[in-house]
Amino acid sequence: MQQPLAEKTKLQKVDTGTGRMARFRRLFTKNGSLLLMALPGLLLLLVFSYLPMFGVIVAFKDYRAAKGIFDSDWIGFKNFEFLFGTEDAWRITFNTLFLNALFIVTSTIGAIGVALLLNEVREKTKKLTNFYQSALLLPHFISYVIVGYFVFAFLNTDSGLVNKTLAGFGVDSISWYSSPQYWPAILTSVNLWKNVGFNSIIYLSGILAINPEYFEAARIDGATKWKQITKITIPLIMPLIIITTLLAIGRIFYADFGLFFQVTRDNGLLYPTTDVLDTYVYRALRVSGDVGMAAAAGLYQAVVGFILVVAANWVVRRVDADKALF
Numbered sequence: 001m002q003q004p005l006a007e008k009t010k011l012q013k014v015d016t017g018t019g020r021m022a023r024f025r026r027l028f029t030k031n032g033s034l035l036l037m038a039l040p041g042l043l044l045l046l047v048f049s050y051l052p053m054f055g056v057i058v059a060f061k062d063y064r065a066a067k068g069i070f071d072s073d074w075i076g077f078k079n080f081e082f083l084f085g086t087e088d089a090w091r092i093t094f095n096t097l098f099l100n101a102l103f104i105v106t107s108t109i110g111a112i113g114v115a116l117l118l119n120e121v122r123e124k125t126k127k128l129t130n131f132y133q134s135a136l137l138l139p140h141f142i143s144y145v146i147v148g149y150f151v152f153a154f155l156n157t158d159s160g161l162v163n164k165t166l167a168g169f170g171v172d173s174i175s176w177y178s179s180p181q182y183w184p185a186i187l188t189s190v191n192l193w194k195n196v197g198f199n200s201i202i203y204l205s206g207i208l209a210i211n212p213e214y215f216e217a218a219r220i221d222g223a224t225k226w227k228q229i230t231k232i233t234i235p236l237i238m239p240l241i242i243i244t245t246l247l248a249i250g251r252i253f254y255a256d257f258g259l260f261f262q263v264t265r266d267n268g269l270l271y272p273t274t275d276v277l278d279t280y281v282y283r284a285l286r287v288s289g290d291v292g293m294a295a296a297a298g299l300y301q302a303v304v305g306f307i308l309v310v311a312a313n314w315v316v317r318r319v320d321a322d323k324a325l326f
Contacts, residue, residue, distance in 0.1 A: 055069070055295065056295070056299055057069060057070075058072075058291060058292055058295040059079055059080075059292060059295040059296040059298070059299045060074060060075065060076055060077070060079070060292075061073060061074055061075060061292055062074075062075045062078070062292060063291045063292045063295070075292070079290075079292040079293045079295070079296035080296050080300070082290075082293055082296075083281075083293050083296050083297055083300070088275070088280060091271075091272065091275065092275055092276055092277050092280045093277065095273060095274065095275055095276050096252075096253055096255050096276040096277045096278075097252060097253070098184070099184060099187060099188075099255070099274075099276065100251075100252045100253070100254075100255060101252065102184065102188050103188060103191050104245065104248045104249070104252070106188055106191075106192050107191065107192060107195055107196060107199055107248075108199075108241065108244070108245060108248075110192050110196040110199075110200075111196050111199035111200040111202070111203055112200075112203050112234075112237075112241070114136060114196055114197065114200035115200040115201075115202075115203035115204040115206075115207055116207070116229060116233065118132060118133065118136075118200065118204050119204060119207050119208070120225075133197075133201075135197075136196070136197025136198075136200065137197045137198060137201075138197075139193055139194045139195075139197060140194060140195060140197060140198040142194070143258070144256075144258030144259055144261075144262040144263060145258075145262050147190060147194065147258075147262065147263060148262040148263045148265060151186070151190060151263050152265070155176040155177065155186070157173060157174075157175050157176065157177070160176070162174075162176070177265070177267050177269065177270065178267075178269045178270075180269065180270045180271070180272045180273040180274065181273065183264065183270055183273050183274050184273055186263075187259060187260070187263065187264075187274065190259065190263055191256070191259060194259075199244075202240065202244060203237060203240065203241070206236075206237040206240040207233055207237060210232070210233065210236050210237075214232050214236075215228055215232060218231070218232060239322075242316055242324075242325070243325055245312075246309055246312050246313055246316070246325050247309075249305075249308050249309055249312045250305045250306070250308065250309040251305055252305065252308060253277065253300075253301040253304050253305050253308075254278070254301055254305070255276035255277060255278045255279070257278045257279065257282070260274055260275075260276050260278065260279050261278075261279050261282070266279070277297060277301065281293065281294050281297045309325075313325050313326060
């Protein structure tokens, strides 16, 4: 006797649910240890990246602590108008984009170069590899407060090492902290010194993952070291280079606050070339206490970063779909 349609549908749903539970149990049994290892990271991501998304509403409100987020007055896009309605809007936007783009290019080239050198050192003198890696990683863990004093010791007008060296060659001293035109190069050098060692680890890992047989075959064919780098190493780590570049582009509107605030010593004379969105919002928040404007700036950074990642990934997909991030 044929089963009624409703009962048959109910049995199918039960079977589907049972099958899903069985698949979940098999997945957890097979990868349970890995899932437990990932759990702290997932919780941190949830707490610090997803739950704060509810605070986006502050960007559209006249936030008052006494009223709270939900009871504060709704003002629409007034915070965005205040943020970008000033004459400084173009300057801080250009500085943020230009300097971060400069950092991405120089850091990528520098990190790849250091990774290639470390790989050569690893093959020739393994005893010194750990020393070189530690020396290159050390600057990454130094606070920008300390780095700011290092830079000041070099660039101080009266007793700085650079001006003393220039004086030794008969060149007039330069007032570095009142000459904004030099600071894009200075900040790029400081960023490179501080982060190139840490970033090189990613590319060194990619180089170590390359099958050594490729290099052995190239050496047998008479390929020079430069040919091995340009024809084997760089092409094989190109997907890694593209992924890290796309991720960096996603944060191109987020300036390193410590670099731009501590190293420049918040010097107003340097604002024409060093004032970025983060430092501008910080000063405005410190003076006016306008939390809504700060939230608007954060939302603006996130939206523009997302658009840039999608656009850059689209360009990569058009060139080579296999190397795209998504």
